[in-house]
Each structure stands twice: as structure tokens, then as C-alpha cells.
Amino acid sequence: MEVIYGLIPFMIILGLGAVALLFWAARNGQFDDMEGEAHRILMDEDLEPEKKEQPQKEEDL
Numbered sequence: 001m002e003v004i005y006g007l008i009p010f011m012i013i014l015g016l017g018a019v020a021l022l023f024w025a026a027r028n029g030q031f032d033d034m035e036g037e038a039h040r041i042l043m044d045e046d047l048e049p050e051k052k053e054q055p056q057k058e059e060d061l
Contacts, residue, residue: 025031
């Protein structure tokens with residue numbers, strides 16, 4: 001039962017730290033674009049075809 005006297009302040013400090021971290025993240029723009037990254041992976045980008053390497057000539061060696 002005596003352990004609870006140490007756990008209650010610890011949990012309050014931990015909770016206040018989590019709230020402070022949430023406000024810090026919101027203030028620094030961590031939650032500005034929640035859907036952008038999710039949609040970016042679905043966008044079909046046209047990729048350039050890979051260029052085939054031409055064999056080297058004996059003169060270049």
C-alpha cells in the first residue's frame with residue numbers, strides 16, 4: 001500500500017510530460033498535414049525508363 005504513494009506522483013508527472021509533448025508537437029507543426037503522406041504513396045508518378053548501358057569500346061579502355 002505504501003508503493004501507491006510513490007506511484008501517484010510518478011503517474012501525474014508522466015501524464016503532464018505527455019501533455020507537454022503533445023502541445024510541443026502541435027505547436028511545431030507535426031499535425032499540419034495528416035493526409036498528405038497517406039495520399040502521396042497512392043499517387044502514380046511517371047518514372048523515366050531506365051537507360052541501358054552501352055558496352056564499352058576497346059578504344060576507351
